[in-house]
Amino acid sequence: xxxxxxxxxxxxxxxxxxxxxxxxxxxxxxxxxxxxxxxxxxxxxxxxxxxxxxxxxxxxxxxxxxxxxxxxxxxxxxxxxxxxxxxxxxxxxxxxxxxxxxxxxxxxxxxxxxxxxxxxxxxxxxxxxxxxxxxxxxxxxxxxxxxxxxxxxxxxxxxxxxxxxxxxxxxxxxxxxxxxxxxxxxxxxxxxxxxxxxxxxxxxxxxxxxxxxxxxxxxxxxxxxxxxxxxxxxxxxxxxxxxxxxxxxxxxxxxxxxxx
Amino acid sequence: xxxxxxxxxxxxxxxxxxxxxxxxxxxxxxxxxxxxxxxxxxxxxxxxxxxxxxxxxxxxxxxxxxxxxxxxxxxxxxxxxxxxxxxxxxxxxxxxxxxxxxxxxxxxxxxxxxxxxxxxxxxxxxxxxxxxxxxxxxxxxxxxxxxxxxxxxxxxxxxxxxxxxxxxxxxxxxxxxxxxxxxxxxxxxxxxxxxxxxxxxxxxxxxxxxxxxxxxxxxxxxxxxxxxxxxxxxxxxxxx
Numbered sequence: 263x264x265x266x267x268x269x270x271x272x273x274x275x276x277x278x279x280x281x282x283x284x285x286x287x288x289x290x291x292x293x294x295x296x297x298x299x300x301x302x303x304x305x306x307x308x309x310x311x312x313x314x315x316x317x318x319x320x321x322x323x324x325x326x327x328x329x330x331x332x333x334x335x336x337x338x339x340x341x342x343x344x345x346x347x348x349x350x351x352x353x354x355x356x357x358x359x360x361x362x363x364x365x366x367x368x369x370x371x372x373x374x375x376x377x378x379x380x381x382x383x384x385x386x387x388x389x390x391x392x393x394x395x396x397x398x399x400x401x402x403x404x405x406x407x408x409x410x411x412x413x414x415x416x417x418x419x420x421x422x423x424x425x426x427x428x429x430x431x432x433x434x435x436x437x438x439x440x441x442x443x444x445x446x447x448x449x450x451x452x453x454x455x456x457x458x459x460x461x462x463x464x465x466x467x468x469x470x471x472x473x474x475x476x477x478x479x480x481x482x483x484x485x486x487x488x489x490x491x492x493x494x495x496x497x498x499x500x501x502x503x504x505x506x507x508x509x510x511x512x513x514x515x516x517x518x519x520x521x522x
Numbered sequence: 523x524x525x526x527x528x529x530x531x532x533x534x535x536x537x538x539x540x541x542x543x544x545x546x547x548x549x550x551x552x553x554x555x556x557x558x559x560x561x562x563x564x565x566x567x568x569x570x571x572x573x574x575x576x577x578x579x580x581x582x583x584x585x586x587x588x589x590x591x592x593x594x595x596x597x598x599x600x601x602x603x604x605x606x607x608x609x610x611x612x613x614x615x616x617x618x619x620x621x622x623x624x625x626x627x628x629x630x631x632x633x634x635x636x637x638x639x640x641x642x643x644x645x646x647x648x649x650x651x652x653x654x655x656x657x658x659x660x661x662x663x664x665x666x667x668x669x670x671x672x673x674x675x676x677x678x679x680x681x682x683x684x685x686x687x688x689x690x691x692x693x694x695x696x697x698x699x700x701x702x703x704x705x706x707x708x709x710x711x712x713x714x715x716x717x718x719x720x721x722x723x724x725x726x727x728x729x730x731x732x733x734x735x736x737x738x739x740x741x742x743x744x745x746x747x748x749x750x751x752x753x754x755x756x757x758x759x760x761x762x
Binding site for chain 2 (some may be wrong): 336342
């Protein structure tokens with residue numbers, strides 16, 4: 263498995279994708295910190311990047327890399343390598359590459375800012391960790407989707423719909439449900455509903471940390487009310503960790519039954 | 523060495539393998555023949571664990587291969603279409619596969635024989651079909667394993683390389699290796715195969731030696747024999 267992870271990382275470096283992605287984050291990181299002026303405003307901008315863009319890039323990379331390396335996967339499957347290791351190795355390789363680009367690309371501007379003003383070191387670290395987690399989760403989910411269908415277009419479609427659901431539609435539906443049933447006690451429903459969306463979980467975690475109530479939304483407020491800021495954060499992070507393990511089982515399960 | 527026991531496989535509506543039972547004997551060259559879409563590649567892939575049979579079993583050296591992977595240390599497979607990461611050079615590829623298999627490989631001699639040394643440092647996507655096939659052959663024979671499976675090994679090869687391949691196959695057989703191969707070139711099969719398995723629409727239509735197939739069909743060469751088996755089958759169908 264480690265050899266496959268290593269190969270994927272090398273392959274992505276060679277394709278310069280990792281580098282391109284890293285430069286993109288460097289550019290975005292520095293421009294936000296330099297030009298937005300207000301610290302909390304730049305925090306919100308970073309939040310949007312971590313919550314929306316990282317999962318999207320993870321999704322696109324997961325699908326693209328899988329279909330591009332279909333031939334190589336077949337070659338690997340004919341070798342004395344466990345099926346699970348072939349697919350999970352690919353997932354981890356892509357996730358680690360993307361994650362490293364993110365952490366280095368945004369980490370450098372963060373360090374630069376921190377060296378000047380000595381603020382918010384822990385918030386930066388949390389942002390990077392959440393970005394890493396979301397990237398890995400969505401790369402994994404999109405790979406699981408790709409493994410389940412040979413049709414590239416369909417694979418792309420399903421993976422994007424999944425991202426759209428989690429990143430955009432989910433909140434809308436949750437809000438609608440909350441309005442429709444506002445006469446009932448909905449705290450627990452909202453709490454449970456959040457667990458099923460890693461993007462929501464990440465949002466709540468960072469907002470609890472930042473303590474920006476205005477942005478917290480209903481579910482965030484419920485989290486704080488029920489668990490308090492620290493316990494709420496720990497809970498949401500634990501559930502996120504579980505989300506990170508999910509693709510492992512999903513990919514293993516789907517790949518086990520597929521023919522190549 | 524390899525036993526397929528009542529293997530069935532269906533892709534959607536299409537039944538690709540129907541109760542296929544075959545014994546592949548150790549130390550000889552067995553050809554799997556059949557028209558396009560008769561299930562040859564699917565059959566090979568069930569042995570490799572790439573296609574999972576709906577029912578039946580595949581036995582390698584006395585043990586079922588289903589759900590296992592370590593047995594593949596003893597099998598090398600050369601696919602019909604060269605499946606390589608396109609941005610690797612030939613040399614990098616020849617070094618990568620042994621690492622992934624955790625097995626030693628000797629390719630210096632093979633690289634010379636097939637003239638691959640002339641493009642060792644070219645990337646795979648810069649090679650022609652024939653050149654890739656030669657790399658494919660080097661990959662197939664560079665490991666010291668008991669079973670080698672070749673899917674259409676002559677595809678795209680020039681006559682010199684085909685000759686070299688024939689020599690190599692004889693040498694490998696002398697070393698005691700078992701070889702399974704598919705081919706559409708009947709001359710090649712007639713010269714090389716010790717045994718023939720003929721698949722037709724996913725069913726084993728004939729199994730035996732070249733001389734047996736000739737006697738049974740009353741023909742003088744393999745091409746005619748195979749054609750006659752196909753026509754026989756069509757007539758039977760028309761009759762039914």
